[in-house]
Amino acid sequence: MTLLADFYAKHSRLIDQIGVNAILALSLSVSLQAGQLALAQAAFMGIAAYVSAMLALNAHWPLVATIAVAMLVSTVVAALLAYPVRRLRGVFLAIATIGFGEIVRVCANNLGSIQFAGRTVQLTGGAEGLSGIPNDATTLVIYASLAFVALALVLISRTKFALAVALVREDEYAARGVGIDVGAVRTLSLALGGAIAGLGGALYAHASFFITPTDFGFARMEQILVWCVVGGVTSPFGAVLGATLLSILPEAIRFLADYREISNGVILLAVILFAPGGLSSLWRRGAVRVRS
Amino acid sequence: MNRTTVPVLALLAIAALVAPSGAASKGPAAGKTVHVGVIADVTGGAGIYGTPQKNAYELANDDVKSGKIDAGGANLTFDVADAATDGAQVVNLMQKFTTDGQTVIVLGPTLSGEAFKAFPIAAKANFPVMGTSTTAEGVTAMGSSVYRDALAESQVIPTTVKRTHDKWHYKTAAIIYGDDNAFTKTDYDVFAREFKAAGVDIVDVETFHIKDTDFQAALTRIESKHPDVIAIGGLFPEATKIIQQAGKLGMKTHMVGGNGLNAPDMYSVAGPASQGTVVGAAWFSGAKYSSNLDFVKHYSAKYGKGPDQFAAQSYAAAQIVAYLVAHGATTKDEMSAALKNVRVIQTVLGPIGFDQNRDVKSSPVILSIVKDGFAYFH
Amino acid sequence: MIAQQLFNGLFLGAVYALFAVGYTLVFGVLDILNLAHAAIFTAAAFVALSLALAGMPLPLAFLVAAAVAGIIGILLDRVAFAPLRARNAGTLVPLISSIGVAIIIGAIMRGIYGVDERHFTTGGLETVPAIRLGPVTFTTVELAIFLSAVALMLVLSWVLRSTTLGRRIRAVAEDRIAAALLGVDLERTIAATFFIASSLGGAAGVLTGLEYNSVTLDMGGPIELKGLAVIILGGMGSVTGAVIGGFILGAVETLAVAYGASAWRDAIVFGVMFVLLVARPTGLFGKRALRQA
Numbered sequence: 001m002t003l004l005a006d007f008y009a010k011h012s013r014l015i016d017q018i019g020v021n022a023i024l025a026l027s028l029s030v031s032l033q034a035g036q037l038a039l040a041q042a043a044f045m046g047i048a049a050y051v052s053a054m055l056a057l058n059a060h061w062p063l064v065a066t067i068a069v070a071m072l073v074s075t076v077v078a079a080l081l082a083y084p085v086r087r088l089r090g091v092f093l094a095i096a097t098i099g100f101g102e103i104v105r106v107c108a109n110n111l112g113s114i115q116f117a118g119r120t121v122q123l124t125g126g127a128e129g130l131s132g133i134p135n136d137a138t139t140l141v142i143y144a145s146l147a148f149v150a151l152a153l154v155l156i157s158r159t160k161f162a163l164a165v166a167l168v169r170e171d172e173y174a175a176r177g178v179g180i181d182v183g184a185v186r187t188l189s190l191a192l193g194g195a196i197a198g199l200g201g202a203l204y205a206h207a208s209f210f211i212t213p214t215d216f217g218f219a220r221m222e223q224i225l226v227w228c229v230v231g232g233v234t235s236p237f238g239a240v241l242g243a244t245l246l247s248i249l250p251e252a253i254r255f256l257a258d259y260r261e262i263s264n265g266v267i268l269l270a271v272i273l274f275a276p277g278g279l280s281s282l283w284r285r286g287a288v289r290v291r292s
Numbered sequence: 293m294n295r296t297t298v299p300v301l302a303l304l305a306i307a308a309l310v311a312p313s314g315a316a317s318k319g320p321a322a323g324k325t326v327h328v329g330v331i332a333d334v335t336g337g338a339g340i341y342g343t344p345q346k347n348a349y350e351l352a353n354d355d356v357k358s359g360k361i362d363a364g365g366a367n368l369t370f371d372v373a374d375a376a377t378d379g380a381q382v383v384n385l386m387q388k389f390t391t392d393g394q395t396v397i398v399l400g401p402t403l404s405g406e407a408f409k410a411f412p413i414a415a416k417a418n419f420p421v422m423g424t425s426t427t428a429e430g431v432t433a434m435g436s437s438v439y440r441d442a443l444a445e446s447q448v449i450p451t452t453v454k455r456t457h458d459k460w461h462y463k464t465a466a467i468i469y470g471d472d473n474a475f476t477k478t479d480y481d482v483f484a485r486e487f488k489a490a491g492v493d494i495v496d497v498e499t500f501h502i503k504d505t506d507f508q509a510a511l512t513r514i515e516s517k518h519p520d521v522i523a524i525g526g527l528f529p530e531a532t533k534i535i536q537q538a539g540k541l542g543m544k545t546h547m548v549g550g551n552g553l554n555a556p557d558m559y560s561v562a563g564p565a566s567q568g569t570v571v572g573a574a575w576f577s578g579a580k581y582s583s584n585l586d587f588v589k590h591y592s593a594k595y596g597k598g599p600d601q602f603a604a605q606s607y608a609a610a611q612i613v614a615y616l617v618a619h620g621a622t623t624k625d626e627m628s629a630a631l632k633n634v635r636v637i638q639t640v641l642g643p644i645g646f647d648q649n650r651d652v653k654s655s656p657v658i659l660s661i662v663k664d665g666f667a668y669f670h
Numbered sequence: 671m672i673a674q675q676l677f678n679g680l681f682l683g684a685v686y687a688l689f690a691v692g693y694t695l696v697f698g699v700l701d702i703l704n705l706a707h708a709a710i711f712t713a714a715a716f717v718a719l720s721l722a723l724a725g726m727p728l729p730l731a732f733l734v735a736a737a738v739a740g741i742i743g744i745l746l747d748r749v750a751f752a753p754l755r756a757r758n759a760g761t762l763v764p765l766i767s768s769i770g771v772a773i774i775i776g777a778i779m780r781g782i783y784g785v786d787e788r789h790f791t792t793g794g795l796e797t798v799p800a801i802r803l804g805p806v807t808f809t810t811v812e813l814a815i816f817l818s819a820v821a822l823m824l825v826l827s828w829v830l831r832s833t834t835l836g837r838r839i840r841a842v843a844e845d846r847i848a849a850a851l852l853g854v855d856l857e858r859t860i861a862a863t864f865f866i867a868s869s870l871g872g873a874a875g876v877l878t879g880l881e882y883n884s885v886t887l888d889m890g891g892p893i894e895l896k897g898l899a900v901i902i903l904g905g906m907g908s909v910t911g912a913v914i915g916g917f918i919l920g921a922v923e924t925l926a927v928a929y930g931a932s933a934w935r936d937a938i939v940f941g942v943m944f945v946l947l948v949a950r951p952t953g954l955f956g957k958r959a960l961r962q963a
Binding site: 337339471506509542557 | 674675678682777780784789800881883884886888889891892923924927928932935
């Protein structure tokens with residue numbers, strides 16, 4: 001027991017990061033599974049992080065309430081974003097949503113504070129960021145949230161909605177043919193991804209004391225995408241696996257010292273070439289082999 | 293006597309008082325092993341700043357071994373870890389150092405934004421940490437164990453504005469700054485505040501983003517407003533290009549800047565256009581006191597290029613820690629206690645101490661860019 | 671003032687266009703986004719810098735560096751894309767493998783050249799003769815850069831339109847399977863595409879390094895996303911579109927700053943891109959332009 005407590009005392013921050021990252025990866029996997037390469041997760045995450053941090057700092061709301069409002073906001077933003085991009089597919093959708101993310105980041109940079117009714121109201125804090133955010137997203141809160149998201153996704157996967165999502169991904173025209181409202185399915189899956197990313201963003205803010213616009217830029221989006229694809233886009237399990245392994249990787253190869261950066265690239269490349277379907281696909285391939 | 297000779301004389305006097313008294317190998321720390329954790333962004337976007345920091349600590353490791361830095365006979369090492377400009381890695385390293393049972397103090401990280409994420413962890417554990425480049429406002433307010441040996445922009449720019457205003461009597465100013473970086477945004481805040489206080493009218497404010505390379509549009513706009521002086525809130529890579537391109541556009545306006553412009557390559561990169569630009573900074577590479585002369589010489593010999601301010605402030609932190617170790621601070625708690633009682637320690641930055649907010653107590657140097665380097669601004 | 675600003679935008683746009691042409695060529699032929707393009711851009715600038723500092727005349731160093739960039743492009747394809755192509759891995763997975771290669775190239779550059787900013791010459795830009803044309807000022811280096819960029823784009827357009835290789839590339843872009851059936855050697859055509867695309871991206875890197883007399887490890891960062899904006903503006907896969915998109919981006923950026931919105935510059939750029947995508951999902955020219963070039 002003391003061994004475990006000692007391990008936790010030394011690695012609790014990394015353990016928390018893994019939990020938050022897994023939630024973020026899940027949020028992207030929801031839209032990827034609907035066949036939408038929508039890369040606005042970092043923006044949804046950032047919006048929620050700022051909302052929850054501002055509510056905690058300015059209004060002293062309790063954690064759960066800030067998370068609820070933050071998720072609501074990110075969900076609404078995601079649903080609204082779905083409308084203008086409804087005709088975009090594939091890489092075009094990816095680029096439009098990356099552009100949206102950049103716009104959100106610039107706004108966070110420029111809306112540090114505003115003059116309102118003769119008073120200065122502190123908003124995002126601009127480039128100097130928001131510091132002193134209550135550090136109340138404990139390991140328990142983070143992993144309970146992760147479990148909640150996983151459970152919700154499992155339950156959703158058993159509904160007709162999940163069937164509709166799968167059909168839209170495989171063949172949009174066929175989906176329309178059987179009377180599925182493709183637009184609604186796409187909007188819902190983007191909004192669901194926005195809600196989960198919002199949860200991840202709010203937890204991120206409350207687990208890291210400080211947030212700044214660069215936390216939610218293209219580099220973060222790229223990171224979340226890499227987690228998902230390395231883990232495997234076809235299952236939520238893959239997203240969690242990818243986020244976990246790649247969060248640990250930089251610390252695990254610290255002994256490589258000057259060769260750490262290049263090893264990072266080589267490992268990423270090797271893994272993706274070895275398992276283009278993601279690491280979770282190896283698992284399934286292995287399972288099939290055992291059974292056959 | 294003019295303004296510069298007073299601090300220089302004071303400095304020489306103090307230097308004599310605190311000069312190392314030979315190898316104190318029989319001190320309270322003799323024979324003990326002391327580990328110091330260093331978090332630096334050696335790779336990633338901030339690698340240009342973290343690498344000189346790493347270099348300075350590696351030089352300090354050599355100098356402790358050879359006795360050039362007196363650690364009282366202790367086996368003192370600076371363990372440099374790369375955070376790759378990744379906030380998550382900074383946090384993990386801070387937790388690693390503060391819980392490994394052997395580290396007595398953590399120096400770094402490189403960026404203020406990283407410090408805001410990592411220092412609360414140390415503060416909560418009452419673990420001593422010292423920022424050497426994290427100059428944003430509020431860094432040392434994070435806890436009673438958080439120190440800083442880097443002079444903040446808010447400590448440097450007011451003197452810079454006062455001294456240049458006294459000499460040039462300018463009435464209007466323009467500010468160009470990076471709006472997506474805490475350091476350069478602070479530059480803007482402080483310049484704007486100080487200009488207003490001096491009765492200077494700010495006729496134009498332009499922003500850029502870190503890593504931008506083309507500033508001609510912004511400079512052309514500034515030029516159309518005819519300011520008497522242009523303040524640059526930027527770091528070396530952007531500042532050199534701003535000055536270069538202003539020269540190219542034929543602009544002759546006086547320019548002023550803060551710590552971000554204090555890099556040894558300033559003239560060789562920005563060229564003749566940079567001559568006369570005034571830089572307020574924490575350290576002057578050409579300062580003539582012996583510890584600085586030695587540092588610049590040894591650093592240049594080891595790395596083939598002179599140290600910048602990031603290196604100097606890191607090396608100064610190493611000197612402070614070594615001094616305290618030599619005087620018996622060989623555990624985390626002893627280090628905490630010793631830091632509270634620091635009066636004056638001689639470093640490459642000159643003699644420095646800490647004020648009641650645990651910020652560095654030293655005076656800024658106001659420099660002017662001249663051919664091939666810097667000189668004191670008169 | 672606006673005349674000077676538009677000139678600033680023109681020079682900026684030429685380099686954006688050159689970078690984006692390579693980006694869009696790979697997309698047009700293979701339908702993948704190559705996120706290592708910016709890393710090759712940077713690598714070429716370092717190669718040219720080494721050669722120039724070793725005494726090679728600049729124009730020659732420029733060409734050699736562009737060729738080296740082209741070879742890196744072929745290697746990139748063999749390592750990161752060809753194995754995935756063989757396994758029909760789709761468009762998302764190559765994106766990730768190109769990120770891996772970008773990290774590797776960046777680490778190698780850091781290992782060889784260190785983190786410091788490097789320069790072709792010391793002494794700033796004033797040593798370069800300036801040309802004054804009425805209200806506008808520019809340097810001979812800027813003019814040379816602009817002309818080189820335009821010349822390279824003309825050469826590309828000629829290659830695509832009037833050579834056998836160009837016809838093959840366009841055929842593969844149109845329909846890979848049909849092209850193979852008609853006897854086009856797919857892998858060789860793709861290798862040639864990567865060589866051309868990467869050498870153009872590399873040329874853009876060298877020109878950027880020369881224009882600002884500065885070569886840094888992260889010089890490819892800002893252009894990576896802006897390159898995406900450019901190929902969207904012009905229409906994915908359209909070479910003409912990418913060229914025009916580059917100039918539009920240069921103009922939008924400088925005008926945003928000229929009219930006092932420097933803080934919102936990037937939001938304006940991506941806002942324009944977003945609106946354009948939504949209004950015209952195939953861009954100004956659309957993918958057909960490459961096929962019909």
